């Protein structure tokens with residue numbers, strides 16, 4: 001029974017109890033039948049707007065991809081969001097209380113719920129620009145982000161191998177990147193205009209380690225930020241990087257933590273978190289004004305952290321391996337098929353299933369399998385690394401490999417994915 005039909009059932013039962021006395025005495029069902037049927041709204045049945053709008057629901061065998069709406073909130077998080085939606089509050093009170101609660105639970109000085117990790121990057125950057133320039137420029141520094149920043153202190157040091165698509169989130173603050181490769185480049189890169197040293201936690205290259213990155217930046221009294229957006233589990237990463245010394249750390253709320261899709265965390269030094277907050281909505285003349293975080297998102301993010309901290313790495317890994325095994329069992333017997341469970345090293349650090357086969361024996365390309373699963377019913381999305389010729393996001397894939405992300409599957413979907421994969425591959429078997 002899904003949540004909604006269960007709720008409807010409970011209400012029906014309650015109605016019967018009220019109308020017919022204690023269940024089992026009198027004739028509760030008879031009494032119920034005498035009442036007019038409740039309207040769907042009265043019965044608490046939600047309208048399915050996906051159906052109403054004609055939007056196809058999918059099985060997510062890919063992972064926490066934003067374009068696939070990433071994760072599904074656990075029931076306790078959904079209920080907390082639902083409840084928060086019932087009452088207005090003073091936003092500042094909620095922001096402050098949520099920040100203090102999260103800082104305590106996540107063992108850091110300060111915390112801010114942002115509108116996602118990309119927003120946390122922008123707000124963290126704005127905080128560093130603010131703190132570096134405020135002594136000379138005054139409070140108006142925040143009004144000047146991004147367009148007035150170029151003549152001010154605005155340099156951000158980054159390793160060449162750490163340049164990535166989320167650079168844009170930092171460039172939104174009017175900064176300039178100063179790229180380095182070697183340690184001596186790095187040491188020589190600090191100038192009076194340096195405001196921050198940025199680190200991409202899951203970068204696949206870069207000579208300088210996290211610890212070295214922090215040590216040198218701190219020798220120059222420059223704060224370091226770490227983008228660890230997709231890097232839980234392990235759960236302990238929520239405090240590992242702030243404890244290591246990063247002044248700011250960003251996480252996506254809607255990936256491994258399964259919070260609202262448009263929520264994230266900025267964790268770190270108290271003064272920087274305060275400056276990030278000043279640069280955020282609801283303040284209107286600020287770079288963060290378009291990154292509004294609603295009360296439902298703030299509460300949802302806090303509830304997701306509570307949920308995530310109630311899990312264990314071992315428990316999650318065991319469940320993901322079970323799903324991978326279920327899917328592997330469905331396709332294993334097919335000629336030339338080999339299955340491997342693979343855990344990427346940093347981002348998406350959970351078991352993924354790799355299915356490899358000989359296209360001389362099974363005459364369909366992995367990308368065509370992905371297309372077949374996409375166009376079938378129910379529609380299934382495989383991991384986008386499927387059939388690609390270069391390793392992606394730490395996954396060792398190639399043109400003969402299907403990649404299945406299992407961690408965002410919902411109950412029973414592992415079986416469906418296994419059956420559909422088996423059927424697509426069997427049909428293409430060389431006679």
Ligand SMILES: *Cc1c(COP(=O)(O)O)cnc(C)c1O
Nearest residue numbers: 116117118166229230252253264
């Ligand atoms: C997903 C991701 C982001 C953006 O996260 P959102 O919560 O979607 O804003 C930023 N950086 C990295 C490395 C990511 O993987």
